Amino acid sequence: MARIIVVTSGKGGVGKTTTAAAFSMGLAKRGYRTAVIDFDVGLRNLDLIMGCERRVVYDFVNVINGEANLNQALIRDKRSDNLYVLPASQTRDKEALTREGVQGVLEELARTFDYVVCDSPAGIERGATMAMYFADDAVVVTNPEVSSVRDSDRMLGILASKSRRAENNEEPIREYLLLTRYSPERVEKGEMLSVKDVQDILSLDLIGVIPESMAVLNASNSGVPVILDDASEAGQAYMDMVGRYLGEALPHRFLEVPKKGLFRRLFGG
């Protein structure tokens, strides 16, 4: 049985899709059979970030509606044989996601995959609640600013009360905090919440801190998950995050302002 992981946040634009792409690629690179599903029906983006937008024939909604079978819709990643993408439909809306339909697809994937990563849309409406309903684990993506933190908190409340595990009184969803777009310089200037501030408010296990990095934008534009850019801080931070998810004890990096000079030359800022 696969473990189902939802990447969620409540707020938009914090890096959910970037994270879902990097995280699923990271798991696949570690040798786990991984599927990543785009739940953002109507605002499909994951295929772009994964660089498979030109190979989309069938999508998630087609499978739910029985217009295609899962194997027809799954797109195998060209860089890793272990990674498959299930794109969202761009022409439908989130009402197309029925609970039974989603459950059917997840159960079928769970039989053959080790991990199923669900890329949640923003908001707390149907798409987001469907993405998290069947989850075993949740990666809550948060930017170090107050509105994102509050939205994440709200999402954590929903995870704790409206998921299948909560409704069946099973063991609760395991929740992990991923801080993205972190800028130690701005924290030092007092313009941004620090890791500690966010953890104080959310009281959650920190699975990673992804520094603000040009590499993320470049990766998105070129359709290569940033985790494959192992020269970049963001890519390394995502690799650490995958390691921590798999149970490795790794110290958090990129939390301090880099000393100018050597660090810049090595990693290209």
Add this chain to the structure above:
Amino acid sequence: MSVTAPQGQAEQAAFELRATTFTLPTLRLFSADLGELTGFLETKIQQAPEFFRNAPVVVDLSHLREAALDFPLLVGLLRGLGLLPIGVRGGSEQHRETARLMDLAILAQGSRGPAAAVASKAGIATAAPQPAAAPRAGTDRPQPVAQAAQPAAQRAGTDKPDPVAAPGSAVSGKLVTRPVRSGQRLYAQGGDLVVLAPVSSGAELMADGNVHVYGPLRGRALAGVKGNVDARIFCQDLRAELISVAGHYRVSENLDPALAGRPVQVRLQDGRLIIEAL
């Protein structure tokens, strides 16, 4: 309207019991929209602040048809505006029950009519906008409380409240060890609510008895929601958005920042909310 007024006269008899007639302002509601009402009332009161200061007022609900009224909040609102709601007239059985619990007098209705029947329907209707995914909510929570919580829930959206203490152990109160998140509501029916974890802003704690919070309290805490004036709130770190005891509330803007981060208790004394360091 007549109210019996005891008048002690020490030299003569210990007391004299007489019926005396008072003219009282009656607030007759035509709409259950409290937001709208607040606006109108504030304007009205600004016109004659002295007249309205501590003015006793009777709430007349008999004209309120099929509307879902958040009665405890209304009382809190009137008190917040400096009025003294002393009684209620008309309204559903449930409103009257709530009024009794909040120590308000139930005054006779001027004209008997279909109002009572309609109003009691209104009481049932209030249950409708309850969180949809809360099959248990109806049985676990008395409606006055659910109503009191409604505005907040509407702002924050509605979640199924965490499973409340198992049915049957209603008197024992409720212990919560996981963080209470924004948008979540917890209610301890008939007892105390004890939270050993942080309470986020946008979360809401309610108890018929006391509320204890041992993590930072950033959300709302309402003790004595059924009108128990002896209920108290205890917390280690007061950063609450709102605190309330038996309908007397204060929002964070009016909390003394000097108390933030210190263990405090909140209690009611002579109808005033007292917040003091422990």
